[in-house]
Amino acid sequence: MQLIKELVTVDHHSDTPVYLQITNAFIQNIRKGRLRKGLKLPGSREAAELLGINRMTMVAAYQELDAQGWIEMLPRKGTFVRSDLPLLTPAKISGESRIATLPSGTAFSYDEKRIVPAPLHDFLPSGALVLNDGFPDPRLMPIDELMRTMRSLSRLxxxxxxxxxxxxxxxxxxxxxxxxxxxxxxxxxxxxxxxxxxxxxxxxxxxxxxxxxxxxxxxxxxxxxxxxxxxxxxxxxxxxxxxxxxxxxxxxxxxxxxxxxxxxxxxxxxxxxxxxxxxxxxxxxxxxxxxxxxxxxxxxxxxxxxxxxxxxxxxxxxxxxxxxxxxxxxxxxxxxxxxxxxxxxxxxxxxxxxxxxxxxxxxxxxxxxxxxxxxxxxxxxxxTISRYIKRSVKIYKERRDHFCSLLHNELGEHISFRVPDGGMSVWTKFMTANLPEVAVKAAKKGLIMSDGTKHNSPAVQYNAARLGFASLNEKELEQAVRILKGIL
Known part of the structure; x- marks a missing residue:
């Protein structure tokens, strides 16, 4: 474990015994987070070779660290940094007593405003009900064919x-x-x-x-x-x-x-x-x-x-x-x-x-x-792709027709839209309710949708959003419209 060699320095001219130098170096690096909790350490023989010392000196250092509660030596498993470290006191006296993390900011300056901020979000929970921006349904993708082809090609x-x-x-x-x-x-x-x-x-x-x-x-x-x-x-x-x-x-x-x-x-x-x-x-x-x-x-x-x-x-x-x-x-x-x-x-x-x-x-x-x-x-x-596209177009057309029918029959008094000739979403204007408020209420009821504000300009507030239909089946579309109807 090369890290040990870089973190531990032995001074053979010091009055402090070598095993205590090693013990103190380990403690300081554990405190600073450089040797993380649960880390498996090299055996005494390997560690002694890395540090250029006698193996028995390394054994003495490990025994001291074990006695102080910094490491644990488990038979047939190895030596590990303990997950439950000793209390690091006194906290107010020594900065060494805090587990180190990266600084919150850089020491150098740069023009942060030169990079235009973009919305960032993580993956949505599995099974979430989402009227997205208009994306394909990954459940229809020929994933088995793709993975099988990649495996076949990788073997050649x-x-x-x-x-x-x-x-x-x-x-x-x-x-x-x-x-x-x-x-x-x-x-x-x-x-x-x-x-x-x-x-x-x-x-x-x-x-x-x-x-x-x-x-x-x-x-x-x-x-x-x-x-x-x-x-x-x-x-x-x-x-x-x-x-x-x-x-x-x-x-x-x-x-x-x-x-x-x-x-x-x-x-x-x-x-x-x-x-x-x-x-x-x-x-x-x-x-x-x-x-x-x-x-x-x-x-x-x-x-x-x-x-x-x-x-x-x-x-x-x-x-x-x-x-x-x-x-x-x-x-x-x-x-x-x-x-x-x-x-x-x-x-x-x-x-x-x-x-x-x-x-x-x-x-x-x-x-x-x-x-x-x-x-x-x-x-x-x-x-494969041509067949997939042909099949997807048929399914998405059925979903478009079903979704637009639901919008017209269930929400027609509250929204305005035109049936799109293609694509995977419906541009929908909300006539009787504030869309950002609708989106917040929908999220509380389990439906994730855009609040439409990203489409606004300084001159026009559209109060509209793209409601994607392609990635939801008919039952899911019905559930989404039912939630919106309850809100509107």
Whole structure:
């Protein structure tokens, strides 16, 4: 145990016997928390060798520590720091009598305000009833197939290289399969060289914004808009200009007016199922936005986080599939397809941008989980993901219909909403009650939901929230609506 050698120093020229030097050193380090309660200590022979002393001297030190109650020597088990340590007195006289912890703050200064605070929360209790922001149901995920594929791949000697460093852009296998999938389902004429694998869409937004925008430059977002995306744009130092989002998506006339007044570097848009309102950007507005990008030379980040989940008709092709000028950086994710913990997303863009984004990604994270990426590629190859998406779309459509029916029949007098064409949530405005108060009361009754305040702006208090339906089955949706009805 090398730690003992670093913590205990023996002075052979001291008048204090060596065994007492060792005893006192152990006591001080136990008091300071460096030798924690319950720690198994090396045997007397090993400890003597580490400290360069006679074994009998070490035995004497251990016997003294045992007699004072600092350690316990258990036959056939070993020597341990006691869990019930002697009283450390007098506390007011010696600082050594307190179990040490890290300081509450740093001794050096740094600009704490330079980092934009973001909401932090831990995992919710298992079985909690949650109307979340619109996430997939992990109970439907093909977890057995994924784990089986990962085990199978890990046993192959040829795949051991994927346990080492390499592949900052993502594994070639996943990028090839993803390129084919995007071409077949979204009309994106891409190759593996146009794709960077990320840890979810949020990383993709941060990488793209960091590359495109310098501090103080102007960008455009929709309002109400994606809360986490706006925090990211604040973090990179962008000056955020918000334009309205109506029933046809982002107001492109407002975008054009801003372009005539300011040098716009970036427009962030969610054309499918806008977050939070779930509306779709119309074909006419998509084409007009592409024309403006070509004219005013701004970049478009097209966040297509849940393209696969459309229920009323076939979804429109992404703007990236219509872009002949290289204006669009297209961002997608498997997090909303499989489960939030599966941190795999992607950026699609011209090769020069992908190369730069790969450099930045390597500075931040070196690379992704290569074995997981190859397993996902295999699930694309054998059709597992396609079958899963088809099955999930059917189930989520049924849940959407059931949830919207419940909202209309049980809460219709108190709320306003439109049935979304796709996605996993319903943008719901509360007409007769204060939403933050509703959320507090719901939590007391066992229902966790957003209070909607993150969507508000200084000018507008929406009193609305995204109520996710995809991760709850029909009985759970009925239970959630029953709780809300009791409150409203």
């Amino acid at each position: 000697p040829a795949n051991r290289k994927y346990l080492m460093y390499g592949g900052a852009q993502g594994t070639e296998a996943l990028r090839e399969k993803l390129a084919a999938f995007l071409a077949d389902t979204r009309g994106l004429p891409v190759t593996k060289n146009n794709i960077l694998i990320t840890r979810g869409a949020q990383m993709g937004i941060y990488l793209a914004a960091s590359i495109i925008v310098s501090p103080g430059e102007d960008i455009i977002v929709g309002t109400p808009g994606y809360f986490s995306g706006n925090l990211t744009f604040q973090q990179v130092g962008a000056r955020i200009n918000a334009v309205p989002v109506d029933e046809e998506g982002m107001n492109i006339e407002a975008v054009e007016k801003l372009c005539k007044k300011k040098k716009i570097r970036l427009v962030y848009v969610i054309p499918h199922h806008h977050n939070p309102t779930t509306v779709m950007l119309t074909p006419e507005r998509r084409l007009r936005l592409l024309q403006l990008a070509a004219k005013y030379k701004f970049a478009i980040i097209e966040d297509d986080y849940d393209y696969d989940f459309h229920y009323s008709s076939k979804p429109m092709m992404p703007m990236a599939s219509l872009d002949g000028n290289g204006s669009v950086v297209y961002i997608g994710t498997l997090t909303k397809t499989l489960a939030p913990a599966i941190r795999i997303g992607f950026i699609v863009a011209p090769e020069n941008f992908i190369r730069t984004a790969t450099y930045l990604r390597k500075h931040i994270d070196t690379q992704g989980d290569s074995l997981m990426e190859n397993a996902i590629a295999q699930l694309y190859s054998d059709g």
